[in-house]
Amino acid sequence: MTITKDKRHFSTLMRDTNRAFLPLEKQAEATLEVGFVLQPHFSLASFTAAVDTLVTANLVCTTPLFRYQSYAIEASPVLSDLGIEIATQGSLNTLIDQPLPDLLIICGGYRCSTQPNTALTRLLKLADKQDRLIGSLWNGAIALAHAGLLDQLNCALHPDNHAYMHEQFPKVNVSKQVSIIEGKRLTSAGPMSAMGMMLTLISQLRGNDVTRAVREIISCDQLSESSDVQINPLEDNPRLPQNLRDIMTLMAANIEEPMSLEELAACAGVSRRQIERLFQSHLETSPGRYYLELRITHARRLLLQSNESITSITLACGFVSTSHFSNCYKDYFGVSPSHAREQAR
Template sequence: MHDTSKKRDFSSAMRSSNSCYLSAGVAPDKPVKVGFVLLEHFSMMAFTAAVDALVTTNLVRTAPLFEHIILGVDSRKVLSDLGIEIATNTTLEHFTIEHRGNIDILIVCGGFRCDLNENPQLTETLKAADKLGLTLGGIWNGSVAIAHAGLLDQQRCAAHPDNHAYIREQFPRVEVADTALVITERCVTCAGPVSALEMMLTLIRKQYGGDIVRAIREILSCDQVAESGGKMKLQAGDDPTHPENLRSLMQLMNNNIEEPLTLEELTAHVGVSRRQMERLFQTHLETSPSRYYLELRITHARRLLLQTNETITNVALASGFVSTSHFSNCYKDYFGMSPSAARQKQHS
């Protein structure tokens, strides 16, 4: 009889691919709240990259970890660099001290054509936020607004290269970094869309740890094109720094899910011994070959189960399980519910 109290945890190599389908454990007392101040002509791409990181964080956990609000400087609608207006939740004029106290992070989103002159209302808001101990952030040239508030004196900051000369001329006590991202204890700044995503991932890691960031990267960075040959990283664990033998073994497993190869067949194909294969997986993936293979197959099954209308029997067979009962038991061990219950939950 199957032990229903048994619970399996995914190894680190496959945990990220399945994190949004696993129990989140203890939920935080309250989500971290992020406020985005949009300047006129802000970079839509940079802004959405930052927000996407927060939304995806909530997707990979069953309990919401972040909330965000959008602030206009003096208008409830702000024009982006694409000519698309974004509605805001409120304006700085109505963003009172009481509201600021409910915010944990306040980020100013700039863009290529943003006005770099000081806005007194924004300066006052940033100073008040700093006194309350909020983490401040600047995207593109959002760091200029923070500098106007005197909150970057004797500190490094990142900004779009087009604004470096202006910052050095106007704020001699601010050090402009040549890097696209600068993280200090109370302030985070970046130069554009790609670094905006990295900036948010850094903040997420600081709040909730590295596991959740790996899960977010699994979703948002799967189509990252390598410089050599344009090949895309499309599967978990496809790390170019791994030894070639290990990558070959992982690829063989990935290509033979419906009819799994034996460990002896795997070693024969790649030309390594059983001991060498076990050492490769343990050293680089912190798991065994057989466990990795099972988790790869159960992940494949989870995708088919939740994304197709195939019967559970067909899903089991397509994932290399010899019987529906064995598949159901393994699925419940990892995901805490039966395949039928998981499918029902997906459609509820």
């Protein structure tokens, strides 16, 4: 009888951190086509925040979830609010002559015109007729309002345009929220909310696992009330009990020479059983499994981001031998350390 070894799977917390490097999984979902219409003086920060979120979603999944293209109102390139020109894949005329994308997003900006554009209005009405998702960045919602696509709906847009929207489009419910997805309409007010809107869309389309993995990558320095923003590792999560965070900190500080559970318990002033309960209750894993996944994640970063030898990485991450490290790495990531490095290069 042949005994097959089960492949290891990361626990939830560490799976999000490593998702982009895990083996391919079959995915049945079709790729969502996204078209960004860039108005002259559009907000480059809002546009790139939205695009970056979609691109990152593709990185953490095994097959592309999104494909995107950008379009000019008239001619490419389009001048952004920062004076940087962005080349597009076509114009509104190009869109009219081909199947419309699944999601059409109008990119506005602080100095974008609030006046109706006949070609854009016609395109938006066609997209609505074809039951497409339609969204906006900054004050791009004004274009949707001109096309009559926000009547009786809530919408988000930059505060500077609230008064105009109230005055010109009384049927539109202007919200104080920074982003809203209501039915087939997606609206956001600025760069950070553009990212938030796309994360919400990804969650609705692909689930929380993918969303958490994307957020893990792009939100490490998200703005807080303090100007002294720091990048917080997993063990600094304020929602976790302090004694659990202390143990996680000890583990992170002792990668090269892993501590035993008894040593961790003595340093943290809790019993071994308490540690096991804390990890199971709050992280849904065992302390031993978390510690191993922490070390293998550290090894993955050194392997793909440095030129250190595999032997050196083995020792730096507390593995007893290169064969033990190689087996663990392959169990989790599906390839040997040497093959993973070759793929990265």
